[in-house]
Amino acid sequence: MSLQMLTYxxxxxxxxxxxxxxxxxxAGSTGEFYVASKxxxxxxxxxxxxxxWMSAAxxxxxxxxxxxxxxxxxxxxxGWTGGYVLLxxxxxxxxxxxxxxxxxxxxxxxxxSKTARLVAVLCLLVASLTYVIGQMKxxxxxxxxxxxxxxSTGVFIGMFIVFFYSVIGGMKGITYTQIAQFxxxxxxxxxxxxxISLQLTGHPLPQTGLGGTVADGTYLLDKLDLVLQDLGxxxxxxxxGTSINVALLTLSLMLGTAGLPHVIIRFFTVPRVRDAxxxxxxxxxxxxxxxxxxxxxxAMSMFNLINTVQTGEVGEVEANLVYEDRPQWFHNxxxxxxxxxxxxxxxxxxxxxxxxNPEFAEQAERFGWEGNELVKVDRDIxxxxxxxxxxxxxxxIALVAAGGIAAALxxxxxxxxxxxxxxxxxxxxxxxxxxxxxxxxLLAGRISMAGAILVAGYFGLNPPGFAAQVVALAFGLAASxxxxxxxxxxxxxRVNNRGAIAGMLAGIGVTLCYIFIYxxxxxxxxxxxxxxxxxxxxxxxxxxxxGAVGALVNFVVALTVSNMTEAPPASxxxxxxxxxxxxxxxxxxxx
Amino acid sequence: MPDVSPxxxxxxxxxxxxxxxxxxxxxxxxxxxxxxxxxxxxxxLGGYPLGFWFAQQGSLYTFIVLIFYYAWRMNRxxxxxxxxxxxxxxx
Numbered sequence: 001m002s003l004q005m006l007t008y009x010x011x012x013x014x015x016x017x018x019x020x021x022x023x024x025x026x027a028g029s030t031g032e033f034y035v036a037s038k039x040x041x042x043x044x045x046x047x048x049x050x051x052x053w054m055s056a057a058x059x060x061x062x063x064x065x066x067x068x069x070x071x072x073x074x075x076x077x078x079g080w081t082g083g084y085v086l087l088x089x090x091x092x093x094x095x096x097x098x099x100x101x102x103x104x105x106x107x108x109x110x111x112x113s114k115t116a117r118l119v120a121v122l123c124l125l126v127a128s129l130t131y132v133i134g135q136m137k138x139x140x141x142x143x144x145x146x147x148x149x150x151x152s153t154g155v156f157i158g159m160f161i162v163f164f165y166s167v168i169g170g171m172k173g174i175t176y177t178q179i180a181q182f183x184x185x186x187x188x189x190x191x192x193x194x195x196i197s198l199q200l201t202g203h204p205l206p207q208t209g210l211g212g213t214v215a216d217g218t219y220l221l222d223k224l225d226l227v228l229q230d231l232g233x234x235x236x237x238x239x240x241g242t243s244i245n246v247a248l249l250t251l252s253l254m255l256g257t258a259g260l261p262h263v264i265i266r267f268f269t270v271p272r273v274r275d276a277x278x279x280x281x282x283x284x285x286x287x288x289x290x291x292x293x294x295x296x297x298x299a300m301s302m303f304n305l306i307n308t309v310q311t312g313e314v315g316e317v318e319a320n321l322v323y324e325d326r327p328q329w330f331h332n333x334x335x336x337x338x339x340x341x342x343x344x345x346x347x348x349x350x351x352x353x354x355x356x357n358p359e360f361a362e363q364a365e366r367f368g369w370e371g372n373e374l375v376k377v378d379r380d381i382x383x384x385x386x387x388x389x390x391x392x393x394x395x396x397i398a399l400v401a402a403g404g405i406a407a408a409l410x411x412x413x414x415x416x417x418x419x420x421x422x423x424x425x426x427x428x429x430x431x432x433x434x435x436x437x438x439x440x441x442l443l444a445g446r447i448s449m450a451g452a453i454l455v456a457g458y459f460g461l462n463p464p465g466f467a468a469q470v471v472a473l474a475f476g477l478a479a480s481x482x483x484x485x486x487x488x489x490x491x492x493x494r495v496n497n498r499g500a501i502a503g504m505l506a507g508i509g510v511t512l513c514y515i516f517i518y519x520x521x522x523x524x525x526x527x528x529x530x531x532x533x534x535x536x537x538x539x540x541x542x543x544x545x546x547g548a549v550g551a552l553v554n555f556v557v558a559l560t561v562s563n564m565t566e567a568p569p570a571s572x573x574x575x576x577x578x579x580x581x582x583x584x585x586x587x588x589x590x591x
Numbered sequence: 592m593p594d595v596s597p598x599x600x601x602x603x604x605x606x607x608x609x610x611x612x613x614x615x616x617x618x619x620x621x622x623x624x625x626x627x628x629x630x631x632x633x634x635x636l637g638g639y640p641l642g643f644w645f646a647q648q649g650s651l652y653t654f655i656v657l658i659f660y661y662a663w664r665m666n667r668x669x670x671x672x673x674x675x676x677x678x679x680x681x682x
Contacts, residue, residue: 066647071628071643071646071647074624074625074643074646074647077646077647077650077651078620078624078646078650078651081650081651081654082616082620082650082654084654084658085612085613085616085654085657085658088658088661088662089609089612089613089657089658089661090609093665207648208637210638210639210647210648211636211637211638211644212637212638213638219637219638220638221638221639221640221643222638237632237640237643238629238632239628239629243625243626243628246625247621247625247626250620250621250625251621254620272676273676274662274665274669274675274676277658277661277662277665277666278658278659278662280658281655281658281659281662284654284655284658285655288652288654288655291651292647292648292651292652295647577598580598580601580602580605581598581601581674582669582674582675582676583669583673583674583675583676584676
């Protein structure tokens, strides 16, 4: 059977599965639509959270990010997992005890302020919308690459499927589809990884394979360090940037992870406070399956790439691959434009090395090399081309396509639910039309979700130039505004409305300023005040890593302003005391 | 402290467990994986330099253990202070 046919069958089967779940899990009430009636088992919720969390970027791009950054990419691995410790210890159990539907709702009630709720809604909308655009783009990419349909057709199909099960099923439908999507994506990710690890190191577990030895008996990581250094690159396992930036980036991603509303609301769906605690642990178990495999995929695919191009001693003419002899997968990915070769010195062979390293230039000249000839190696191919590089059967390639689509769809659905609940529950019912009936609120939720899908689809088809920069924005906003406001709302009964609002605005303010200085005002090209290079960064802190500083500003401002103004009213202090104790989570749920 | 309410004592006990867990969280992710990474890299765990292993593997495993440990300790505290929820949950 042809690869094309197989891919259609595998992807089609997964879609049929998502549709069946959607029809089975229709939402009939706002409780079902927003929080799946708070009846999801903690392990099931953990799995759904893992799918919710692991986006197209985690599935497709992260291993490549690790492959090209080595040790420095640890910030992403630790940041995107360590945030769950903060979530489980500092937020999830208390917000579950609070027992309502949305994150801005808690902020609005705890800080007895519609303004605070509005600020929270705005942060949520900006962070979630920018994020969901990336998912729609991811669906389009996966479709166009594996099913050879148009990019835009891919986006439309993705929009239609998400529309179907999110709008009908709400949180309930999304939860059970996400569980199915987790199974698809994790299988698709680990199968090629296991095969590659077996081929290179003989270890079936990629996690131990990365610490194993390759054919000549040396350790894989030592060998990788060596071949990279021989080609003028930095050693894989050593720090390339600065410690302070890696530490702050890690912290910013952790705070942002814990503060992202689409993840937090998943913990509103479990029955009890104790379930919220353990469910975060289960979520991290399922996430770690992918996140501990990714470093092995990254290192091993880098190793494979270099060994394909550099077949022997660096500097010997015979040791560089003749372009005409390149393997089939090289052909395939060249046609997609993700891999590009340019024969700069006209010798018909491929030289891949670091031509930006002045110390290596003299050596390169002696070899007769005139620049790095793999002019483009898109980091996404580290995952996408893996099955072909490892010469795995076609069904594995089909599976990777289905996995990438599952990762994008599951994250998109979670984000869309966060967006629609913010619009229908926080804006409409909370601020503009408090007397709206439940039936109309449910309808409004569905309409706003459909609207969000259209907006996301539009931007997926016409990606704004800043698509690549949104990570900094989404995590910076969540870390500098939502996380501190939520944490202080639980751990201090002294922080009041003025303090919280001043803190959030100050946190967002400094973070946005710092990001805009280096990335351009509203990401408009040409409006950068300073070039985004390490030499210009304050204390060597990159814009992506600044969220932690913004969070600190938020904490300091909120505590200072609160202490200078009156304490919150007794009812709010009683609320804080109430959410700290698990007992009575049932009664608090009355809505 | 006889005049401390059960709720306040429960909260204080919770903060103590929290502080322990967050201390481990800081040590593993920031101290071992970033600040001391060069020193630890002189030691090895199989083919892994130890600091690199903590940054890309060990810290993740520690996070999982931390969350389940905290959940277990808190469930015990809930029972000890009689703040646990009814078994049938909130529905």
